[in-house]
Amino acid sequence: MTVVNAQSIDEALHALAELPEPRLVAGGTDMMVEVNFGRHKPGDVVSLRQVRELRSWHRNDDGSIFIGSGLPYKVMEEGELAMMFPALAQAARTVGSPQIRAAGTLGGNLGTCSPAGDGLPVLAALDAEVHLRSLSGERRVPFSQFMTGVKKNVARSDELITGVTIPMTVGFQGYAKVGVRNAMVIAIASACFVHDESSNSVRLALGAVAPTIVRCTEAETYLDGVLAKATPITSHELDRFKELAASAARPITDHRSTADYRRHAVTILAKRFAERAFNVV
């Protein structure tokens, strides 16, 4: 086993291309649990901790926001990013403890690609694109095509996740998750809801209830139709919305929850978001 403390993206990419068994590590909060419990003996670790270029964010010319993969969650909890993306701030705040949020990153969430990763439903609902860079160039993959299964994504072994681009939206957005307590919990079910006022359409993404993050396209289309009527949402319409949302889930029963409870939790989350965002009669 070797450890490379990369100082730049370029150095990390060369290490990825040249080492026999490279494993990227950002905050370390996922990998070290596996290492401490002897579940994983990394071959060659390429640490991104000291790559300053990854630990920043900026506004693109088209108004969208680029968030570097090495930016810790702590930075998303308050300040300018939190103002622009309240759902991201809410998700960031539910990640582990302050100690975990000072270390953990969006890049790590994307690299691990757990269905319960708190940042991922937000990236799905905000239509984020993932930037993947290798020595042969950079490509951008919509999040909807990035995650392919439990802890699986389309990144090649020579590619580094450099960050995400998130388009700006105006309107209500929120993230919520269900767990056994308020702090320090891995989601039993999570959801991110976004209302895009410019098109008067909604997006709902679910975490921890399927092998990947899922978008509730049927529920979204249904609620868009209701919104187009420009009348308050009725309780009947709300019920239909939450049932359609739950139908997008493909949950399993495990040590954290049952599939039935997860499906039920999705209905509650979907209903609450619609009630928070809109006038419901």
Next chain:
Amino acid sequence: MSSEHYALKVNGARHEVRDSWIGESLLYVLRERLGFYGTKGACEQGECGSCTVLMDGEAVCSCLVLAATAQGAEIVTVEGLAPEGELNDVQRAFVDKGAVQCGFCTPGLIVAITHLLDNDPQPSESKIKESISGNICRCTGYGRIFDAVQQAIEVRGVNR
């Protein structure tokens, strides 16, 4: 830069780490290689906070840091919060308020609370609770720990 022999900067001094497995956590290296036994190890998965140290000014779980990646970082353990033989205001407050039972969680709590007050000398109650939400104490009901935080806040207010 990949080597099994590296140096860490702990409490302002450089320490050589030799003959260690390169996959060791910062917690393990601090305790077993460098003798900083103040930092405690319990869950080793970031749930309990007993291994909290400061790394480049951030409170982190040392069990979740690969030690070899901490080269170049400024690491402060509970031993480094006050000069040798002295207590900082948070440590003093824990003693005065009896905020210690078995004491295992105490170093992690003291590092986390010192970090909080260094960044926000007048934190709200909810901010105090959130700042130690990752530090588990299984003896107390946290009441005396909160009393100790209040004392430290008052002492800092007076001394400002």
